[in-house]
Amino acid sequence: MKVLIITGGNIDDDFAFSFLKNNRYDEVIAVDGGLAFADRAGIKITHLVGDFDTIDGAVLEKYIHREDICVHQFVPEKDYTDTDIAVKLAIELFSGMGVPLDPMSEGLSLKLLPEQEIPMKETGEKILHILGATGTRLDHVLANLQMLKNIMDAGIDGMIIDKNNQIQMIRGTHHLKMEGIFGKYMSLIPATMDLSGITLQGFKYPLDRANTHFGESLCVSNELTAEEGWITIEEGTAWMILSRD
Known part of the structure; x- marks a missing residue:
């Protein structure tokens, strides 16, 4: 539906x-x-x-x-x-x-x-x-x-x-495909005080179980470079923003 x-x-x-x-x-x-x-x-x-x-x-x-x-x-x-x-x-x-x-x-x-x-x-x-x-x-x-x-x-x-933007709230694991992706940039903005265990695969700036928190810009303006990308957040919730100029 x-x-x-x-x-x-x-x-x-x-x-x-x-x-x-x-x-x-x-x-x-x-x-x-x-x-x-x-x-x-x-x-x-x-x-x-x-x-x-x-x-x-x-x-x-x-x-x-x-x-x-x-x-x-x-x-x-x-x-x-x-x-x-x-x-x-x-x-x-x-x-x-x-x-x-x-x-x-x-x-x-x-x-x-x-x-x-x-x-x-x-x-x-x-x-x-x-x-x-x-x-x-x-x-x-x-x-x-x-x-x-x-x-x-x-x-x-x-x-x-x-x-210019497609905004979604995510937690856990999220999958993106290069084909049909909304925009060039992908950002994660913390919606909880802490985001723990952030892993980004298939991106220009990969992360391996990194941590950030509300008020930081660690995950702003990344780019998907592989045909498929994976976002994993072990704890916390984030706004995922796909954007273009």
């Missing part, structure tokens, strides 16, 4: 159009301002999430009453960001549950259009791509980066993707 979240940060149209040509999704979640991109790209969305305070009313009106879209509308005075709510929804979709959010426990109002249900999905490959999660609001960017942990903990391969 593959799910796409389109949220309201910066999206480069040329890159995003090209990226989406190569991917097909079982569910597409548009988040508030991200609906504007979905609209101009002609993407078929299955869920619409947000308090709708940043989307043009004329665009919103085209979607909010459609019977083929599950609408999850919240009041602006809520505890979680629209993107966070969309990530929680995506995790529930992967788990195959029914109505994904409990408005009572969230302290929010959930609106589903009449007679709409969220379809059950079979387990298997679980991939979540998020577009529009980076931009000028660094508070939102940092919050979005942290959400990758919840996605990883749910057993989902989750990636924040923009024109």
